[in-house]
Amino acid sequence: MTELMNGFKTLHWVGGVDGHLRLIDQTRLPAEFLEIDCRDVATVWEAIKVLRVRGAPAIGLAAAYGVCLGLQTVLGADQADFFGRLKEVADYLAGSRPTAVNLFWALDRMTRKAESLRGRPPAEIAAALLAEAHAVYEEDRQMCRAIGRHGAALLQDGQGVLTHCNAGGLVTSGYGTALAAVYTAAESGKKLHVYADETRPLLQGARLTAWELQRRGIDVTVICDNMAAQVMREGRVQAVVVGADRIAANGDTANKIGTYGVALLASAHRIPFYVAAPSSTFDCSLADGTAIPIEQRNPNEVTDGLAGRVAPEGVAVYNPAFDVTPASLITAIVCERGVIRPVSREAVAAVLAG
Numbered sequence: 001m002t003e004l005m006n007g008f009k010t011l012h013w014v015g016g017v018d019g020h021l022r023l024i025d026q027t028r029l030p031a032e033f034l035e036i037d038c039r040d041v042a043t044v045w046e047a048i049k050v051l052r053v054r055g056a057p058a059i060g061l062a063a064a065y066g067v068c069l070g071l072q073t074v075l076g077a078d079q080a081d082f083f084g085r086l087k088e089v090a091d092y093l094a095g096s097r098p099t100a101v102n103l104f105w106a107l108d109r110m111t112r113k114a115e116s117l118r119g120r121p122p123a124e125i126a127a128a129l130l131a132e133a134h135a136v137y138e139e140d141r142q143m144c145r146a147i148g149r150h151g152a153a154l155l156q157d158g159q160g161v162l163t164h165c166n167a168g169g170l171v172t173s174g175y176g177t178a179l180a181a182v183y184t185a186a187e188s189g190k191k192l193h194v195y196a197d198e199t200r201p202l203l204q205g206a207r208l209t210a211w212e213l214q215r216r217g218i219d220v221t222v223i224c225d226n227m228a229a230q231v232m233r234e235g236r237v238q239a240v241v242v243g244a245d246r247i248a249a250n251g252d253t254a255n256k257i258g259t260y261g262v263a264l265l266a267s268a269h270r271i272p273f274y275v276a277a278p279s280s281t282f283d284c285s286l287a288d289g290t291a292i293p294i295e296q297r298n299p300n301e302v303t304d305g306l307a308g309r310v311a312p313e314g315v316a317v318y319n320p321a322f323d324v325t326p327a328s329l330i331t332a333i334v335c336e337r338g339v340i341r342p343v344s345r346e347a348v349a350a351v352l353a354g
């Protein structure tokens with residue numbers, strides 16, 4: 001079953017084992033709604049790399065289907081060649097982006113599924129892998145709904161809600177994580193007003209969050225990133241809700257660059273700061289956030305971005321794509337399995353085990 005709630009499908013598989021992956025090219029939004037067909041693994045890798053498909057859960061979904069595409073050339077091969085190709089494809093996709101752990105989670109899951117069928121004909125394993133990718137997709141759909149239910153309970157009618165980057169339908173099968181809380185609250189009759197940080201340098205907030213909120217009829221106001229403090233001081237925001245790319249065992253959370261600053265501002269203004277993310281975004285192999293790999297992206301995203309040249313030629317640029325918000329600044333983490341509050345190593349472990 002696919003998610004049509006927003007009137008769009010972020011990504012979906014078309015056809016059977018010999019089919020292909022269709023996804024919205026998010027680099028073109030909001031100017032143009034364009035879907036592209038990925039018929040080989042290199043096209044999926046490029047789509048993840050340049051953010052045509054983006055956001056932790058959607059990257060995981062794209063990677064799962066990318067594995068299926070990568071194996072289409074070895075359906076008639078012997079076991080050794082099939083499993084050799086599987087490793088090659090998984091390693092290749094793992095090199096697309098480093099921070100969102102859902103990518104590695106999905107690749108691990110696909111590899112484990114294939115390993116469990118070792119000895120079966122490759123075409124049969126490939127069919128089982130496509131079914132596994134569909135299962136990940138269906139679980140993502142249900143996960144979004146559960147996060148929406150848990151998250152909506154934290155939001156009150158009439159509140160202003162600030163969000164950073166885009167953690168909506170466009171980062172999942174269709175309903176989102178942080179924005180799922182807003183959508184579910186709105187469906188239950190709560191009236192919310194969302195402040196969307198524009199999210200420099202690639203403007204996921206202005207381009208994507210504003211686009212999908214508008215489509216769903218949610219009140220949304222775009223602000224420049226450097227306006228958040230003033231907007232909070234003016235009393236316009238009663239809650240902050242953001243997504244996550246990787247959460248360490250103690251709750252430290254990597255998300256889009258700028259999230260840490262928003263968390264500090266929320267703390268200073270005594271505004272609750274919520275993170276919404278599925279269990280597949282937790283990386284409990286990391287004790288805390290210091291070891292989370294932070295993607296460094298091309299300096300031209302800062303100098304040229306999507307808005308034309310804004311800095312002189314040759315100037316030095318630092319462009320980390322993510323930052324880590326310490327658990328101490330997070331009021332609660334909303335996961336499909338429940339709400340982690342207060343955020344501690346013990347509470348993370350308890351909710352993930354539940």
Ligand code: MRU
Pocket residue numbers: 051054055056057100164165166167168171177178204242243244245255256257277321
């Ligand atoms: O670089 P992006 O656009 O992939 O970054 C996305 C984010 O930081 C999202 O907030 C995060 O992946 C959470 S999405 C549920």
